Amino acid sequence: MTENGSFIVNGSERVIVSQLHRSPGVIFLEKSLPTGRTPTAQIIPYRGAWVEFEIDTKDQIYVRIDKRKKLPATVLLRALGWESDADILKLYAKTERLVLAGWQEPYTLKDAALLTIFRTLRPGDPAGLENARKHLSWLLFDAHRYDLGVVGRYKLNRKFQNIPVYVRTLRPEDIAATVDYLLKVHNGIAPKDDLDHLGNRRVRVIGELLENQFRMGLFQIRRTTRERLSTDNDIAKVVPSSLVNPKPLMMALREFFGSNQLSQFMQQINPLDELTHKRRISAIGPGGLHRDRATAAVRDVHRTHYGRVCPLETPEGPSIGLIVSLACYGRINPYGFIETPYHRVDEDAKLGPVEYLTADSEDTAHIAARATQRNGKQTGDGDAAASEHLLPVRSGEDVLSLPMEKVDYIGVSPQQIVGISAALVPFLEHEDANRALMGANHQRQAVPLVRPEAPLVGTGMEAPAALYSGALITAKRAGTVTSVSADEILIYTGETLHHDQELQTFKRSNSGTCIHQHPIVAVGDIVEAEQVIVDGTSTENGELALGRNVLCAYMPWGGHNYEDSILISETLIKEDTFTSIHIEEFEVEARETKVGPEEITRDIPNVSEQRLTQLDEEGIIRVGSVVGAGSILVGKITPKGESEYGPEEKLLRAIFGEKVKEVRDASTYVRPGVEGVVIDVKVFSRKMGDELKPGVIKRVKVYVASKRPISVGDKMAGRYGNKGVIAKILPAEDMPYLPDGTPVELVLNPLGVPSRMNVGQILEIHLGWACHELGIRVATPVFDGATEGEIFEMLGKTDLPKRSKQSGKSILFDGRTGDPFAQEVTVGYVYFLKLNHLVADKMHARSTGPYSLVTQQPLGGKAQHGGQRLGEMEVWALEAYGAAHTLQEMLTLKSDDVLGRREIYESVVKGLNPEPPGTPESFKVLVRELQTLGLYVSLDKDEDCLLQPSSHSVIIFEVCFSNPPAPLLQATGFV
Structure with missing residues (x-):
């Protein structure tokens, strides 16, 4: 396990995604039947048999144990000790009518009830009283077989009486209390539960998932050990190593990390992609939901998601709503429930300490959101004006308007409702939800650029996101920088030892992008502990920098930006604005084969010396070589098998011996579409002591880096779901230009804004223009961002023309003719990303x-x-x-x-x-298929039919069984 929370499995970095599943405990729901809706109760264990109660339309209560045939609930109650009618009546005196409906059953004895349950659960087994008693006890009350878990007992205690947490099996009182509460739900006294409420769904994190696999492995070891003990005659000679085989445990762990649905190859396009993958929560997986069977209700946003699960960040495909992300301030408590922080409001309407609440705890409180008031102060800042206003307050499923004095809790931040990716989108409050979802997802697909740039208009989340992603390096102790190089930084901490920080340079990520770190401190700088000293991939000065700020205009341009197409300037290519580095890995293995060992060599048959010039003596490409499609990276020969020789050649070889060993070329060539420079070669072999798979003699890895500037066909996007494909690259002199002669770098279609309702991009372009002119950068947090008035106030401080200050627009001139366009154009600086959908990979x-x-x-x-x-x-x-x-x-x-x-x-x-x-x-294959069915099929072109225009018969099939000499069946078909 790495410091950043990922796992190295067989040399590849993986992430174990947390799983959201139905919480153990008791839940009261309503089931739809053809005759109407009926209340049900389910006691869900962490491990063991389910117990379900339901009330039918005749007011009779039934129980279903382990999803078997249902029984009257009175049978189970009598089996558990409430034997007489008087005992049952004492339990449910207030709901006599419903209990009396079950008295007609002739079960008056505990023993009869036990036998009835046993016959229902084990219909084929002989029913004995002792067996029946043991079976029920083993099924529901045995700790080895039945486990509510700490969470299940916690949930039962919240509904019913307080039983110590260490009691993890069912008790008869739990079943009696469940029936009692079910009757209250049926009579409308108690509320039913919501299955999608986050109080009824919990998160299994990596430790718990691994513990389950560990338990399964240990159970298997215990079973095999017992079997061996029972078969060994001489116990005195038995040694532990012969009894206990640890392989089942090793196999369980290996299978979990290698092939489990929740163990995923880490997405690593950029640091944000890596960070959000670790914060992902999936309802899919072993014991969870299935994409095909999940209903819309499970996928939908729920009120309890507030501050716990991001309502925006989810895939767009069949997994929508099933794979979600943890919200910014959400955390998982020891029971697996997601909590979110709130300020407690004191009696004098002042903010108290921060408390973390689960979804259950939140239901009974009055909670106000952390929002900005008109006077600029936030809700709960304690000013008199805020306390006089009525605030929108959440109370369970209702929204009320209450004064500050009646509010119990207030949110800690306006952005606590969303996740990390959505919190990086400025002006999120002006977005349509569908496009906001796309904008959050697009940022995870942004390719790291050679020259990244932090956004002019940010949200303030850029620095925390970069820091917690693990892309940056911070100083572990305060000190003075004594040495800086591309590979390491030395810091003198006031002691005799120097503090050494190693940097990663030109490493390949899991997604084929380039991981490269560079220092941002110089020799002699004094650094503090936890200060950022190294920038990483897609970061600038410790802030996340996924794209570039470019001068953009919203206007049509000769139809070249029709339907979300994008027009860009050649300047972006010349200045490497959107250039990225991608690294391909090529792996070659020389193995032992049945006809002899494979060999990595420079001596390749039927290959000219000219093509081998870049290979070294061992047949491996040299570092620094420029390669393209068809270039040889590693020369490899494989011996041909004896079966490939003809009988005459075999005879000659047997007589004269094997003069020349026949081999064939099995070299690794560069795939079409790949070109670049070899930046690294790694060689592993058994001779050098490397651990390799069985049968592998030598393994070579070659890394080829390619520099990809932006090109026609590449996909680009803003942070607002405004995606498009590069349609044309124009010379800078042909692009529209501002009155001062500055050419625009990007032209977007204005028709892409109104129907998509992602207006945030318009506010960004105005504020970005003001920031560029003033030489500043701003943070406008989500749900607490800059207003229109504040944006135009900033535009007013610039040296732009008066009309531009008032409208945010400017006159643009056509670069081809020099004539001004008919109308003023919205122009300014936007933050644009180059996405990982490159034309070079698709062409x-x-x-x-x-x-x-x-x-x-x-x-x-x-x-x-x-x-x-x-x-x-x-x-x-x-x-x-x-x-x-x-x-x-x-x-x-x-x-x-x-x-x-x-x-x-x-x-x-x-x-x-x-x-x-x-x-x-394929026609011949059809004929042979028919022949395998025992039919003889022949093809006959009828020349007479072809000459007659009126006839449509072109080909005649003659079909007969194979054995009879004469045709038994003839058929005419049309092709």
Whole structure:
């Protein structure tokens, strides 16, 4: 486990995502039946059998144990000791009518009730009284079999009587109290529970998940140990090592970290991506929900999410609402419930100490949000004006208007409602929720830039987010910097030893981006403890810097920014504004094979010396080499098997011996679309003492770094869900320019704003312009941001023209003609991100390549160097156009006509006219499929039918069973 909360498993960094699941305890719900709604009660253990009670439409109470056949609840009560009617009547004297409905059952003895329960739970087993008593005790009251857990007992105690927390099994009093409360719910005296309330859902963190796996492994060890003890005759000679096999425990832990749904490969596009992945909470996983079966009610935002779960940050796909993030100030208590902090309000309307409340505790309190008043002071600052106002107050499911004196708690911050990503979006309060969700997610996809820049308009969360992500390095002690280099910083702390801080340089992240740290202190600087001394990926001076501030204009430009397309200036390429570094990893293994060992070597058959110039003596590419598609990175040869030789060659080899060993080229080549510089090579081998997998002789890892400037087809986005694709890169002289001659760097379509209702970007562009002109940076926190008046007040302090100060717009001139545009244009500085959807990773082309073994059709997808899929809908479209020749080419020559495609390739190379298409391979496969069914199928082209325009019969199938000499069946089909 690392300092930053991730795990290194088999050399890769992984994150264990916390799981949100239904809390153990008792819950009272309503079930919909065809006859109406009926109340139910469920006692949910942490481990063991469920006990469910329900009241039917005839007011009879039934119980269902371990999801088996239901029984009258009076049977279970009698089995637990309340044997007579008088005993049961004492329990529920106030709800006599409902209890009497169960008296008609002829169960008057405890023993009869026990036998009835046993027959229901174990219908095939012989029913004995002692067996029945033991079985019920073992099922519900045995600590080895049944465990409520600390949380389950805590939840039961909140509903019913206080039983010590260490009692983790059910007691008869718990069952009696459950029935009593269920009757109250049925009579409308007590409220029913909400399944989606965060008081009824808790979080399993890594420690608990690992503990469960550990328990399963230990149980298996105990079972096998007992089996061995029972089979060993001579106990005196038994040693512990022969009895106890630790493998089940090791396998359980290995399986958990390696393949469990909650153990995920850490997302590491940028520091924010890494931070939010660790704060993620998933309702999916073992013992949780399934994407296909989860209802809208489970996915929806709940009132108890306030301050605990971010209502915005969730995926857009099938996992929406099932994978969420912890809110900024949320924390998980020892019971697994999410808490959020509030200030307690004293009797004199002053703020008291901070208290963390769970969702259950919050239900009975009057809580006001931390919001800004008109006079600029926040709610709860203790001023007289604030106490006179009526505040919107949450009280359970209701919203009331109360004076300050009647408020119990006040939030600690306006931004406590949202998570880290959403808290980085300025003017979030002016956003539509759908676009705010996209904006929060886009920031996690931002590629680290070579020259990152902190936003002019931030929220104040940039520094904490960067610090807690682990991207920065802080000084562990106060001292003086004595040495600074690219790899380490030495700090003299007043003692004899220097404090050494090592830096990471050009390391590959899990997502293929570049992790690079650089010092921001100089020799002689005096640093304090916890002061930031090293900037990391996507940070600037200790603040998160995911993108760049660019001069932007909202205007149409010749249709090139139609439908969210983006027009950018060539300046952004020349100045490396949005240039990023990506690192590809290539791994090669030399293994032991049945016909001999593989070898990493420079001696590769049928490869010219010119192509081997960049390889060293061992056949590995040299660091610093510039490589492109098709370059050899590691030379490797594999011995050919004896089965590949013909019989004559085998005989000659047997007579004359093996003169030359036949090998084939198995070298690693650079994939198409990848080019760059080799920045590192790592070699692991058994000779050097490295630990490798069984059968592996040597392993080589080659890292290729490529520098990618922004290009046409790359996806970019702001922080407001305003995403788009680069459509055109214009020379700076052709871009629209301001009256002072400054060319605009980015042109966005104004039609992308009104329908999306993400108005925050307009406020950002005005405030960004003012900040740039004044040379300052501002923080405008979410739900407590700058007002329109404050923005225009800042614009008024600038040296901009008077009209621009009043409107935030400016006259722009067309760079191509020099003429002014007809209207003033909204112009200013916006913060834009380059997302990890790069055209270089998606662009793909194929002329020839690999084919499927059975159908002989080209493979699909870029990974297989495949072709473009032509499905049935595309066939219909070509048929509708009457494009017969194109359609025939697509289905034969360009697909699975093996002979025809070879001939047409030759005719293209030689410049000859192509031959007509032949029979496609997939048709031959169909014929062979029919032959496997015992049918003889032959293809016969009827020339007479082809010459008659009126006939539609083109191909005749003659089908007969294989064994009979004469055809038994003939069929005519159409193709």
